[in-house]
Amino acid sequence: MNEALAISLHVSQRVLPDLDALWGWVRSPERIARDGRVLSWSNPAHPGYPYDEATAVFAHLFQWQGDPGRSRDCIAVVRERLESGWLGRAGSSYVFDTALALPLVDDAGAVQRVVGALRDGRACQPVTRPDHWSQIAGPHLLKCALWLARVGQAPFARQLADRLVDTCFEDGRFRIRSGSPVTYLHSHCYALEGLLGLSAWQRCHNQLVPRSYGPVLDAGAQWLARVQLEDGSLPDYIGQQSRCRPSDVLAQAIRIWSVVDPIAYDRPIAVALQRLAARQNPATGGIAYHEASDDECSWVAAFALQACSWAVEAPKPGELQCLV
Numbered sequence: 041m042n043e044a045l046a047i048s049l050h051v052s053q054r055v056l057p058d059l060d061a062l063w064g065w066v067r068s069p070e071r072i073a074r075d076g077r078v079l080s081w082s083n084p085a086h087p088g089y090p091y092d093e094a095t096a097v098f099a100h101l102f103q104w105q106g107d108p109g110r111s112r113d114c115i116a117v118v119r120e121r122l123e124s125g126w127l128g129r130a131g132s133s134y135v136f137d138t139a140l141a142l143p144l145v146d147d148a149g150a151v152q153r154v155v156g157a158l159r160d161g162r163a164c165q166p167v168t169r170p171d172h173w174s175q176i177a178g179p180h181l182l183k184c185a186l187w188l189a190r191v192g193q194a195p196f197a198r199q200l201a202d203r204l205v206d207t208c209f210e211d212g213r214f215r216i217r218s219g220s221p222v223t224y225l226h227s228h229c230y231a232l233e234g235l236l237g238l239s240a241w242q243r244c245h246n247q248l249v250p251r252s253y254g255p256v257l258d259a260g261a262q263w264l265a266r267v268q269l270e271d272g273s274l275p276d277y278i279g280q281q282s283r284c285r286p287s288d289v290l291a292q293a294i295r296i297w298s299v300v301d302p303i304a305y306d307r308p309i310a311v312a313l314q315r316l317a318a319r320q321n322p323a324t325g326g327i328a329y330h331e332a333s334d335d336e337c338s339w340v341a342a343f344a345l346q347a348c349s350w351a352v353e354a355p356k357p358g359e360l361q362c363l364v
Contacts, residue, residue: 054309054310054313054314054351055310055313055314055317056313056316056317056348056351056352057313057316057317057320057327057344057348058317058320058322058325059345059348060325061320061322061324061325062320062325062326062327062341062344062345063325063345064325065082065324065325065326065336065341066098066101066338066341066342066345067110070082071098071338073089073090074090075090075117076095076113076116076117076120077090077091077092077094077095077117077121078090078091078094078095078097078098078114078338079091079094079338080094080337080338080339081329081335081336081337081338082324082326082335082336083334083335083336085334086334086335088335088338089129091129091338092118092121092127092128092129092137093127093129093134093136093137093140093339094338094339095114095117095118095121096114096118096127096137096140096141096144097140097338097339097342097364098110098111098114098338098342099111099114099115099118099141099144100140100143100144100342100362100364101342101345101346101364102114103362104346104359104362104364105345115144115145118141118144118145119144119145119147122138122141122145122147122150125150125153126138126153126165127140127141128164130168131166131168132164132165132166132167132168132175133164133165134163134164134174135154135157135158135162135163135164135181135184136163136174136180136181136183136184138150138153138154139154139181139183139184139187139188140184140187142154142187142188142190142191143187143190143191151188151191151192151193154184154188155188155193155196158177158181158184158196158200159196161177162177163175163176163177163178163181173216173224173226173227176216176217177217178204178208178214178215178216178217178227179204179208179209179214179215179216179227179228179230179231180224180226180227180230180231181200181204182200182201182204182205182214182230182231182234182235183230183231183233183234183237184197184200184234185197185198185200185201185234185235185237185238186233186234186237186238186241186361186363188200189237189238189241189242190241190361194241194242194245194247197238198238198251201234201235201238201253202251204231205235205253205256208231209231209256209260211263212259212260212262212263212266213228213260213263213278214227214228214231214232214260215279220279221279221280222277222278222279222280223277223278223279224276224277225264225267225274225275225276225277225278225286225289225293226276226286226288226289226292228260228263228264229264229289229292229293229296230292231260232256232257232260232261232296233292233295233296233363235253235256235257235260236257236296236299236300236360236363237360237361237363238253239252239253239254239257240357240358240360240361241360241361243357244357244358244361257296257300258300260296261296261297261300261301261305264293264296264297264308265297265305265308268293268308268311268312269285271311271315272290272308272310272311272312272313272314272315273285273290273312273315273331274286274289274290274293274312276289284329284330284331284332284333285330285331286329286330286340287316287319287327287328287329287330287337287340287344288329288337288339288340288343290312290315290316290344290347291316291340291343291344291346291347292343292347293308293312294309294312294313294316294347294348294350294351295343295346295347295350295363297309297312298347298350298351298354298355299350299354299355299360302351302354309351313347313348313351316344316347316348319331321336324336326341327340327341327344328340342364343364346363346364
């Protein structure tokens with residue numbers, strides 16, 4: 041038996057979530073709030089909120105899937121929300137969320153606002169939780185490099201990536217800020233995804249660049265595998281007390297391993313997929329945020345759909361630019 045056939049047979053034996061049911065959950069009108077935005081999660085006992093970022097994520101997801109109608113609907117809502125200048129939630133404007141929308145809309149002003157904020161080292165405004173990873177100008181913002189490259193800002197995207205690697209990456213992991221002992225795995229994965237996407241964009245556009253991010257990607261993927269728990273899950277934090285084992289990080293790790301080296305990370309991928317499948321609600325098709333949660337999250341579903349696809353067949357560089 042040749043190696044390619046052996047790999048194909050092994051992959052076909054993995055336990056995956058029910059993808060038809062998960063696509064059904066994503067496409068359901070129940071995911072949409074009255075104002076047209078995607079809800080953060082579904083849970084009758086703990087209703088979600090209309091979420092700008094999730095709406096942009098779904099727009100990217102439907103583009104990747106080849107569903108232009110649903111993508112256009114989400115984009116129209118995102119464009120309307122951007123009329124205020126930024127995307128955000130809970131009264132704060134987020135650079136990350138707004139950068140996510142840039143490849144979806146033709147808005148030069150939004151591009152310049154995002155670039156200006158990143159140059160100034162700002163993650164959001166106003167800052168209400170100064171020690172929270174999402175409001176720190178930390179490594180999660182490295183994923184903005186992919187979106188900025190796609191809208192004509194490749195030189196700045198490389199500068200941003202270099203700065204965040206040089207200041208936040210140490211011993212195989214991205215810290216939430218320079219000198220911090222804490223890694224938030226969701227942020228660590230966002231950073232690696234940004235490097236994967238930016239590297240793929242450079243290859244697709246024949247960009248000769250002075251720095252390769254391969255060693256960082258290799259080390260970051262290896263670190264994720266080292267901290268993976270026996271049941272396939274991953275903690276939310278390293279360096280401070282872990283509160284849960286989130287499903288979004290599981291799906292992100294599967295995507296990263298599937299791109300970096302699907303053969304070397306065969307077992308981490310397989311057990312992570314099995315853990316995701318165990319968190320799927322058979323009645324609805326949605327996937328819970330973590331092992332003790334009934335919140336079926338929109339962004340978890342989007343990440344998981346792409347993770348399962350790429351675990352079966354690794355994406356080509358062009359497809360990596362559609363990383364949600």
